[in-house]
Amino acid sequence: MxxxxxxxxxxxxxxxxxxxxxxxxxxxxxxxxxxxxxxxxxxxxxxxxxxxxxxxxxxxxxxxxxxxxxxxxxxxxxxxxxxxxxxxxxxxxxxxxxxxxxxxxxxxxxxxxxxxxxxxxxxxxxxxxxxxxxxxxxxxxxxxxxxxxxxxxxxxxxxxxxxxxxxxxxxxxxxxxxxxxxxxxxxxxxxxxxxxxxxxDDAAPVTFPVTAVWSPDLGFAAPDPQPVALARAAADRLVDAGVVRLVRPPAPPLLLDPAPAWLALRTPGADLAEARRIRAENDRRLDRLFSGADLLLTPTTPTPPHGHDGPGDVYSTALTWAFNVSGHPALSMPAGFGADGCPAGLQLVAGPGREALLLAAAQEAELRTAAA
Structure with missing residues (x-):
């Protein structure tokens, strides 16, 4: 146009x-x-x-x-x-x-x-x-x-x-x-x-592969096998394409469950002492993780898409809302299709302010996996 x-x-x-x-x-x-x-x-x-x-x-x-x-x-x-x-x-x-x-x-x-x-x-x-x-x-x-x-x-x-x-x-x-x-x-x-x-031209060039840590559950979630398998397969494709290199961190990426912190922060008048404790501890653990890796990779959701009557007691947010509490940027990219015919996602998380890295990695993934 x-x-x-x-x-x-x-x-x-x-x-x-x-x-x-x-x-x-x-x-x-x-x-x-x-x-x-x-x-x-x-x-x-x-x-x-x-x-x-x-x-x-x-x-x-x-x-x-x-x-x-x-x-x-x-x-x-x-x-x-x-x-x-x-x-x-x-x-x-x-x-x-x-x-x-x-x-x-x-x-x-x-x-x-x-x-x-x-x-x-x-x-x-x-x-x-x-x-x-x-x-x-x-x-x-x-x-x-x-x-x-x-x-x-x-x-x-x-x-x-x-x-x-x-x-x-x-x-x-x-x-x-x-x-x-x-x-x-x-x-x-x-x-x-x-x-x-x-x-x-303002974005700093990214050299591939970038380092990444894989976590199926962030240490607290209980995701279904199917979205985990699809996300892991997508992560492996990024490795095979030379977009990421998986590294083993000094300690596994174990976070505290952010649910109590998120719910307290959204509730007017709630006691925020526990929310502040969870946020501070998770921030410390994420800082340590990103000091040794560029990206954290997880499934985007713990379950496939559910029916319109709702998922019951399962929080679809289990793998995403930790990064609303921490403030980190995150991107979901397609990870293939499950047995139900519905898509799944691979979540990429980066350090604060590193949206350009997320986008560069996702673009490179699209280019290299399409070519393959």
């Missing part, structure tokens, strides 16, 4: 047509902003024709994107400034619903695009579905306990949670951070460059 080989109005119209066909089944959207999106696309076409995209301006001119929930447009300023066109607000859990409820769109309960009887995960439910189904190439999310990474894993896309405090967040607890869902790590990197306003 910046090179004038395509018109933004045509690309956005195609996205809206796909949404119109698929969303009555998928229920990924709360609202679709067709008229506004087409007007915005027309304005962008006029700006590009007038030379506004020259010199690197409007790097994402005309790219249709979806934002998480009706309030998501407020946080999409950098994307809009880069030329994106917001086509709608994606589904989130309905008001007053329990934590097992993952998404409610304008047409009903949001379904997993691989199996309609399974949840896509949440709370960035519609965002993951819209990307996985090819309705948009990029959707914004937010991650307070795994709300980007879990749906990314269960829908087979890339999901990035950024370092706590790196980007603005309305969450008073500091647990929730902005994130993004895309089909490729390269697209997630494009989002990162736009929201941080960092030129491509």
């Amino acid at each position: 910046r090179g004038r080989r395509l018109r933004a109005v045509d690309v956005v119209a195609e996205a809206l047509e796909r949404i119109g066909r698929a969303d009555p089944v998928l229920c990924a959207f709360l609202e679709v902003w067709g008229d506004q999106a087409l007007r915005r696309a027309g304005e962008l076409d006029a700006r590009v024709a007038g030379g506004a995209a020259e010199g690197g301006a409007l790097p994402l001119a005309g790219v249709p994107v979806a934002v998480k929930g009706r309030a998501g447009l407020r946080a999409a300023g950098p994307l809009l400034a880069a030329g994106c066109v917001a086509v709608g607000a994606t589904s989130v859990p309905g008001p007053g619903t329990p934590w097992q409820t993952w998404g409610l769109g304008q047409h009903g309960v949001t379904v997993n695009p691989w199996r309609a009887d399974r949840t896509p995960g949440g709370s960035s439910a519609g965002a993951a579905v819209a990307v996985a189904a090819g309705l948009v190439p990029l959707a914004t999310g937010s991650d307070g306990a795994g709300s980007v990474r879990i749906p990314a894993a269960w829908c087979g896309v890339v999901g990035l949670k950024v370092t706590a405090g790196r980007l603005p967040s309305p969450d008073r607890t500091g647990l929730a951070t902005p994130g993004v869902l895309t089909r490729t790590a390269a697209d997630a990197a494009a989002w990162w460059r736009v929201v941080t306003r960092q030129p491509v």
Whole structure:
């Protein structure tokens, strides 16, 4: 579009047509902003024709994107400034619903695009579905306990949670951070460059393989065998491709279960003494781990996608929310498919502020494993 080989109005119209066909089944959207999106696309076409995209301006001119929930447009300023066109607000859990409820769109309960009887995960439910189904190439999310990474894993896309405090967040607890869902790590990197306003050349080069530590359970979780096996196989593929080199840390990556800390931090008036103890001890253990390795690799979720009636007593967040409490950046990338036909994810965790490393490793993985 910046090179004038395509018109933004045509690309956005195609996205809206796909949404119109698929969303009555998928229920990924709360609202679709067709008229506004087409007007915005027309304005962008006029700006590009007038030379506004020259010199690197409007790097994402005309790219249709979806934002998480009706309030998501407020946080999409950098994307809009880069030329994106917001086509709608994606589904989130309905008001007053329990934590097992993952998404409610304008047409009903949001379904997993691989199996309609399974949840896509949440709370960035519609965002993951819209990307996985090819309705948009990029959707914004937010991650307070795994709300980007879990749906990314269960829908087979890339999901990035950024370092706590790196980007603005309305969450008073500091647990929730902005994130993004895309089909490729390269697209997630494009989002990162736009929201941080960092030129491509600013990222320090990464030499591969990078060192990584594998943990199936972080020392406290009890994941099912299937997601562990899929994630480990994905990690082994990264080793075989020369993206990572697994190392044995001086001590195994054993963390304290973050559940009590996370729940206390989210409960107004709760006694935070135990939460502070857990956070401090886990921070110490993670500091030690990352002093000897670049990445920590785990399954993204402890279970495959469950049905729409919920997982019962199983916390889908068991392997993700430790890094909301600690604030570390984390990325989920596709790890293959289980016997149920649904995707699983491999979670990559890095030291604070090392989003560029996560994205570089995920991009390199895509390039080398695709070539293989």
